[in-house]
Amino acid sequence: MQTISENRCYGGVQGVYSHASKVCGVDMTFAVYMPPQAKDGPVPVLWYLSGLTCTHENAMTKAGLQEHAAEFGIAVVFPDTSPRGEGVANDDAYDLGQGAGFYVNATQAPWAPHFRMYDYVTKELRDLVQKNFAVNSRHGITGHSMGGHGALTLAMNEPDLYQSLSAFAPIAHPSQSDWGRKQLSAYLGDDESLWAAHDATLLVKSKGWKGDILIDQGASDQFLDLLKPEALAGALAEARIPSTFRMQEGYDHSYYFVSTFGWDHMAWHAERLLG
Amino acid sequence: MQTISENRCYGGVQGVYSHASKVCGVDMTFAVYMPPQAKDGPVPVLWYLSGLTCTHENAMTKAGLQEHAAEFGIAVVFPDTSPRGEGVANDDAYDLGQGAGFYVNATQAPWAPHFRMYDYVTKELRDLVQKNFAVNSRHGITGHSMGGHGALTLAMNEPDLYQSLSAFAPIAHPSQSDWGRKQLSAYLGDDESLWAAHDATLLVKSKGWKGDILIDQGASDQFLDLLKPEALAGALAEARIPSTFRMQEGYDHSYYFVSTFGWDHMAWHAERLLG
Numbered sequence: 001m002q003t004i005s006e007n008r009c010y011g012g013v014q015g016v017y018s019h020a021s022k023v024c025g026v027d028m029t030f031a032v033y034m035p036p037q038a039k040d041g042p043v044p045v046l047w048y049l050s051g052l053t054c055t056h057e058n059a060m061t062k063a064g065l066q067e068h069a070a071e072f073g074i075a076v077v078f079p080d081t082s083p084r085g086e087g088v089a090n091d092d093a094y095d096l097g098q099g100a101g102f103y104v105n106a107t108q109a110p111w112a113p114h115f116r117m118y119d120y121v122t123k124e125l126r127d128l129v130q131k132n133f134a135v136n137s138r139h140g141i142t143g144h145s146m147g148g149h150g151a152l153t154l155a156m157n158e159p160d161l162y163q164s165l166s167a168f169a170p171i172a173h174p175s176q177s178d179w180g181r182k183q184l185s186a187y188l189g190d191d192e193s194l195w196a197a198h199d200a201t202l203l204v205k206s207k208g209w210k211g212d213i214l215i216d217q218g219a220s221d222q223f224l225d226l227l228k229p230e231a232l233a234g235a236l237a238e239a240r241i242p243s244t245f246r247m248q249e250g251y252d253h254s255y256y257f258v259s260t261f262g263w264d265h266m267a268w269h270a271e272r273l274l275g
Numbered sequence: 276m277q278t279i280s281e282n283r284c285y286g287g288v289q290g291v292y293s294h295a296s297k298v299c300g301v302d303m304t305f306a307v308y309m310p311p312q313a314k315d316g317p318v319p320v321l322w323y324l325s326g327l328t329c330t331h332e333n334a335m336t337k338a339g340l341q342e343h344a345a346e347f348g349i350a351v352v353f354p355d356t357s358p359r360g361e362g363v364a365n366d367d368a369y370d371l372g373q374g375a376g377f378y379v380n381a382t383q384a385p386w387a388p389h390f391r392m393y394d395y396v397t398k399e400l401r402d403l404v405q406k407n408f409a410v411n412s413r414h415g416i417t418g419h420s421m422g423g424h425g426a427l428t429l430a431m432n433e434p435d436l437y438q439s440l441s442a443f444a445p446i447a448h449p450s451q452s453d454w455g456r457k458q459l460s461a462y463l464g465d466d467e468s469l470w471a472a473h474d475a476t477l478l479v480k481s482k483g484w485k486g487d488i489l490i491d492q493g494a495s496d497q498f499l500d501l502l503k504p505e506a507l508a509g510a511l512a513e514a515r516i517p518s519t520f521r522m523q524e525g526y527d528h529s530y531y532f533v534s535t536f537g538w539d540h541m542a543w544h545a546e547r548l549l550g
Contacts, residue, residue: 007527007529007531007532008495008525008527008531008532008535009528009531009532009535010528010534010535010536011535014531042429061336061530062337062339064339064342064534065535066534066535067339067535067538068340068436139504147380218283220283249474251282251283252282252283255336255339256282256283256284256289257282257283257284257343259284259285259339259342260283260284260285260286260341260342263342
């Protein structure tokens with residue numbers, strides 16, 4: 001693991017690191033915020049998964065989560081959203097290939113060799129963070145847009161790995177959306193039954209979640225047709241899953257929306273990770 | 276005035292606007308955050324002046340000030356740092372010309388026709404903001420690096436316009452720094468006596484300030500040799516100006532430093548603008 005940068009921030013350290021990923025077959029960059037409380041012993045971790053086109057950097061610089069992480073004593077990990085670089089397959093579209101890993105393990109050409117973000121986030125990067133940072137085994141997960149999809153699907157598929165769960169404006173029903181059908185088809189093939197494990201709305205019905213879930217969605221989000229929040233909200237209610245689903249009047253899809261509700265999400269995770 | 280974008284943020288609105296500037300002779304872009312309290316009547320304004328290479332956007336997206344502005348009910352204006360575009364003089368160096376206006380009115384070729392950021396910020400944009408937004412006549416000013424220099428020098432030169440003053444890692448003594456000598460020479464000419472009105476350390480000695488001043492400076496700032504905080508700290512003490520000058524252990528020059536102490540500065544201004 002190499003250190004790219006470390007900056008003092010709210011009494012803790014915002015770091016950016018890279019490592020040779022075996023899972024993705026390329027060097028991967030990620031960011032970790034360690035709060036000041038980590039000096040006194042291991043702290044819980046919140047995973048923040050980012051959306052389409054993002055790297056580790058967008059939320060790190062724009063979401064304002066460090067302030068809240070320092071308040072509650074929680075580390076935050078910001079993974080990249082896909083493998084990158086020469087030799088890694090890509091597509092001209094912004095929503096496929098590099099920057100658009102969708103948190104699945106691709107099985108199809110040309111994506112299969114590198115696009116393994118499911119294993120990368122749940123196994124390899126998790127192990128690396130556990131080994132190299134003062135964190136304990138209490139992990140929460142959240143994310144925005146494609147990253148909200150990632151948070152929901154990873155948590156519901158791997159309930160032993162995560163103790164708390166939330167999402168900002170998640171892609172809620174990708175198997176029925178243009179933000180999903182193209183990508184799941186490209187990465188996983190045309191057998192739609194294989195897509196169900198990566199669709200939050202379907203997972204709510206099939207596997208559910210062991211705890212409760214917080215979801216915020218801007219009511220003026222410019223991508224409501226693609227995100228399909230109504231499918232997830234309906235499924236959560238139908239499956240009687242303890243959850244708070246908030247339609248936030250006037251908010252759009254931007255980081256202004258994420259940062260506005262960042263404290264609420266950090267507090268939600270803190271209550272479940274520290275309590 | 277044209278609206279480029281408006282996003283709901285912490286219950287208020289983060290807007291980006293452009294207008295045809297008479298002072299700068301080009302279209303200028305700026306950002307304004309209006310807190311939710313502005314619905315109930317005019318609110319005070321904090322001017323945030325940015326540093327070298329920045330536009331209106333850097334602090335708007337990275338400094339996290341909206342949260343604090345919404346807490347206290349203060350509008351924040353983020354001007355650009357220079358005129359820009361075709362027909363506007365520039366230099367290959369990052370620290371001269373576009374993105375590096377230094378908050379002076381240039382008198383020298385080729386800068387004089389457009390580089391009039393002093394008048395732009397203190398007069399034209401101020402009038403525009405007063406006319407188009409629900410703000411009252413209580414104005415504070417702050418800024419980072421070159422913008423900290425701008426905040427200090429504009430306030431000390433125009434004490435009737437500003438009721439509160441702070442700075443983050445300001446260029447504190449530009450007439451004796453490579454961040455200053457080149458630019459003041461280019462914009463104002465070689466008569467160094469004309470530079471004194473744009474040097475915070477010299478202004479503290481000559482004009483002083485009617486109120487008190489808050490300054491934060493990272494002790495691990497990579498630009499300490501250029502910023503020369505010791506000159507300003509010494510001058511403030513020597514001139515017996517009520518002030519709080521904090522060397523913050525471990526912090527560098529980045530927005531992680533600015534955001535960490537953003538609440539403190541907003542609270543400082545709130546106490547003086549709302550009190």
